[in-house]
Amino acid sequence: MQFKDYYQTLGVARDATADEIKKAFRKLARKYHPDVSKEADAELRMQEVNEAHAVLSDPEKRAAYDQLGRGHRPGETFRPPPDWDAGFEFTGQAYSPGETADFSDFFAELFGHMGGAHAGTRHARTGFRAQGEDHHAKVLLDLEDSFTGATRQISLRAPKVDPQGRVQLETRTLNVKIPKGVHAGQVIRLAGQGAPGMGGAPAGDLLLEVQFKPHPRFRAEGRDLHRTLPVAPWEAALGAIVAVDLPQGSVKVRIPEGAQSGRQLRVRGHGIPGQPPGDLLLDLQVVLPPAKTPRARELYETMARELAFDPRAQEKD
Amino acid sequence: MQDDDILIGCLMEDSWLTLEQVAAACSVEPVWLIRHIEEGLFPHAESVAGTWRFSGASLLRARRMRQLERDFDAVPELAALVADLLEEMDTLRALTRQAVPGRDR
Missing domain, CATH: 2.60.260.20 (Urease metallochaperone UreE, N-terminal domain)
Known part of the structure; x- marks a missing residue:
């Protein structure tokens, strides 16, 4: 795993104030906004910027990251020491588990076990039952698929809680049958393919939003x-x-x-x-x-x- | 690929998503959605017999508005305005792609 310099990603000094971090993030969020950016790798850069912001905008995560990262250079091979985070309590949840699924393995290793995962484990111990969250993904189809129907392989990256309560990113590949007559904006619901439920409750659904790839003529x-x-x-x-x-x-x-x-x-x-x-x-x-x-x-x-x-x-x- | 590996989904009609489904899929609180609907900022929702239902496009709308509010501290009205403009841009880009084949933007 490579060490990530979040300060370098946002272009701020290590002693930057919260206000300076916010300003730097907004400037980059505008520059790499996937809907308007003309940069070739806008989506990837936006993920990196979001990840850096998720850590540096949260005083607890920032303090833990500062302590851990002292003396490391970006790109350097890195392994956090066991229980490195003892003494820190992570509460901030500006980014949901679904959003942090797009963040790097470095982030997942450091902060993957906070918030929702702990809460889920606690609830499970006290007999709490809750249906898993519905997950949402977009599937890009050829227009021809709606005329013939098709089977598409879809890869999804989603956070999964291991028995120790740590969140690991898991890539799942699903083969999904696309029904004939499907059109853009429709949603295909795959029952039970969302997040797992807690305390034996059923898993959530996976909602696939259909969009067509641009067609040269239609x-x-x-x-x-x-x-x-x-x-x-x-x-x-x-x-x-x-x-x-x-x-x-x-x-x-x-x-x-x-x-x-x-x-x-x-x-x-x-x-x-x-x-x-x-x-x-x-x-x-x-x-x-x-x-x-x-x-x-x-x-x-x-x-x-x-x-x-x-x-x-x-x-x- | 074995036939039994293939998942067969249920095709939902445009206005078939429930409030809870949209909220869970887009990582927003149901009260966040209701507040935005009541303020007229979420046009992809309609009320049928007292129950809100949502089109597939509302998934993208909810995610965009939430990100704008979070990333830029945008007031909901401004986030809705930007979301309106992005939707308009999506439509125009689709038209442009057809008029100028091979052009992405």
């Missing part, structure tokens, strides 16, 4: 599927029947005569399957053939001469 909104459909000028002007590829198979669609770019066609029942199935929504985009050959130029020139068409006529009214 965008899903609920059960409806959106895509842009490129059409030739003559297909738009004269009407046509064109084959449209779907995530699974294809469908023939009638383009109405006189269609324009930006018009939306709704094909009922060809979205994500279900009861009822969603619709397929096609945004028409008229694509012009390039005037690269003499013949193509001639055709454009004939249209220009004979159609007397002014696309900006309305602007002149």
Whole structure:
């Protein structure tokens, strides 16, 4: 296990005040916020920053860490002496066990046994029964999975209390069947796969929130599927029947005569399957053939001469 | 992979999560959720016959709001405003990805 210098992570001096630590954390929390950061490793850095903050913002954990870490350098191999934490009482719980599951092994080794784990052991001894917590994870699927159904392997890292009351991080791999017709925002509930219960009570559930990976052509909104459909000028002007590829198979669609770019066609029942199935929504985009050959130029020139068409006529009214 | 290794889950409808499920899955207290709902800061919840139920999107919303309040000492109204903007950004990013294939942001 490598020693982690939490002061270096937050960029503060070892004698920084609580206010300086808070300011440094907020600055980094903004910089590495996963929703807005443009840094490539934002999520990982945010985890490190959260971990450093969880320790340094808590006076008890900070004091214990300072005492333990004296003379150690970051990255150095490190093993805490037995009962190193005797005399410290950890009470702060700004970060839940679910959140600290993302922290490093260094953190889990040092502070994994505090708070909830002790409380759980105490309750168990006095006959306390409580159902385990529900856990929540996100599962990223291909859009095609909702058309065919799929089995996905999901790895989860969750804290687990050992017989000594210490919390260890445990990686579990689950094979989960994804039902056909699932759509983004839905939740798959796996009964009994959450946190274990206390005193013989049942385990909690695992809630898997479904999201789709970005698809090059389709965008899903609920059960409806959106895509842009490129059409030739003559297909738009004269009407046509064109084959449209779907995530699974294809469908023939009638383009109405006189269609324009930006018009939306709704094909009922060809979205994500279900009861009822969603619709397929096609945004028409008229694509012009390039005037690269003499013949193509001639055709454009004939249209220009004979159609007397002014696309900006309305602007002149 | 053996067939009996495969877990078959129960698919929950959008508005099927209970208050306790959202609170437990997002590490927030049920009273925290109720207070935010009552103050109109949590639009992904609806009351049916006196019982609150939540859409799947409320899991992400609750986590975001709690982190904003904790990390920046944000007042709940500000956390809700930022969560609204992030949700709007999620929608726009999805639209952008479709308009410009291969673009992530």
